[in-house]
Amino acid sequence: MMQDYIRQELWLFAWGAAFGCALAFLYDCFRILRRVFSHSLLWITVEDVIYWLIYGNVSFVFLYWIDDGKIRLCAVLAASLGTLLYELTIGPIVVRIASKGLIWACNILKKWKRWLTVAFSKGIIKLCKHFRIGKKKRKQENGPKKEKKMPKKNGI
Numbered sequence: 022m023m024q025d026y027i028r029q030e031l032w033l034f035a036w037g038a039a040f041g042c043a044l045a046f047l048y049d050c051f052r053i054l055r056r057v058f059s060h061s062l063l064w065i066t067v068e069d070v071i072y073w074l075i076y077g078n079v080s081f082v083f084l085y086w087i088d089d090g091k092i093r094l095c096a097v098l099a100a101s102l103g104t105l106l107y108e109l110t111i112g113p114i115v116v117r118i119a120s121k122g123l124i125w126a127c128n129i130l131k132k133w134k135r136w137l138t139v140a141f142s143k144g145i146i147k148l149c150k151h152f153r154i155g156k157k158k159r160k161q162e163n164g165p166k167k168e169k170k171m172p173k174k175n176g177i
Contacts, residue, residue: 030095033087037096040083041103044076049116056120057127 051068054060060068080100084092130137 033093033096034099036083036087037099038103038106040080041100041105042107044079044100045104045107045112046115047075048072049112049119052116053119053123056116057123 051072055065055068084096087096
């Protein structure tokens, strides 16, 4: 019936918009990492290539799953609209908050780095001592060691 066809098209459009939002969020994850850690132009290019490879493969799987591999203009427009809506609404907020949160966490870890390093290394040393890792056992030659007798001195 016509209602079922329209319902199917609406679901296709909704899934396409959600798909576009998800892919925009994935790119925002790369953008957040770029804000927190400095990147060279080469590294940014590598990240972009990785993103587009993921985008292409996931898009193929999505279109195959949603409508048996048929490329539908409706699905492509829905994904584009979902991406646009995400970038115009919550995208900048997500990037700003996540970047500030990661920068704050990195600064705390930098301050605690020495303490964490010392605590971790002391814990490893204690574990090694407990399990006797790194210590070589001495081999006993000819049974247990015998005490040497001191020669007796004459006269005293």
